[in-house]
Amino acid sequence: METIVFDIGETLVRDDRYWASWANWLGVPPHTLSALVGAAVTQGRDSADALRILRPGMDVREASLARAAAGRGEHLDETDLYPDVRPALAELRALGVRVVVAGNGTVRAGELLRALDLPADLVVTSDEWGVTKPDPAFFARVLEVSGAAPERTLYVGDHPADDLFPAKSSGLRAAHVRRGAYGHWWADHPDVVETADWRVDALTELPALVVEARDSTPVGRLRTGPSSA
Structure with missing residues (x-):
């Protein structure tokens, strides 16, 4: 990747x-x-x-x-991040991977995320792009900022309908993370199992999978972690 x-x-x-x-x-x-x-x-x-x-x-x-x-709008700080986010993103960048954060969210959410200074090359939200997942136009924008071919770009998300399926339909590779309500409930659904290139339980699994994929010629269809059946 x-x-x-x-x-x-x-x-x-x-x-x-x-x-x-x-x-x-x-x-x-x-x-x-x-x-x-x-x-x-x-x-x-x-x-x-x-x-x-x-x-x-x-x-x-x-x-x-x-x-x-009313002064009760969005708020986001370090405590809202999952604990594996910073180490996983930092390790991926150390491996030479371009890291992009792009998901559904408001302009304000984008501002709050960028203020956290994540180890990412780009942080952007759907409202900033003017298009929302699962619209194929969102994933076209993903490929524009990726700087890599679709088959060398991996989209990681928890939501099958918003993340996994449209990413694959757009030619990207996709990883499903068992996290949150959608991630846990749908993790073992046959369509998710069949569609996902990778299924992970933590973002810190990704660097090892990147190394494994780089060592594979051609890159194989990989499964990992307890989510794999």
Whole structure:
């Protein structure tokens, strides 16, 4: 792999704060909203449907703007990162891999992520690009910034429908990470098992897989970690 591109939510960043802040805004216990998010995930629905169950007809984007106007908008700091993020990204860069962070998120999320000074060559969000996963145009932009051929570019994410399947359909290689609600629930689904080039339980597994792929001629279809069956 020459370039590895990372999703954001539940790949690099925990969603705990995100959902807790929504629960607070809606005036419901956090565990109530978490249960509804889990239900949406198991049904293969958008996790934001959990908000619409509590507030039918809610325009989530408009509600997000209202939260920001009230001084209760997005927040992100070091504690929101998964502990393997910095060591994994730093090791990949030491191996000469171009590291890109590109996932669904607001302009503000992009600003907050860049302020964390991650060991990455580029950090960008969907709102900054004006296109959202799983739109193929998003992955076309990924390839534009990759600087590598599709087969030498790996997209890493937790969400099958937003990350894994569209990345593969766009010609990239893809790794599914068992992390977060989508990552855990769908990890062993036959379509995920069949589609993913790699399946991992931690980002720190990636550097060794990069080395293994470089040593393989041709690069083989690899599986690793406890997620592999």
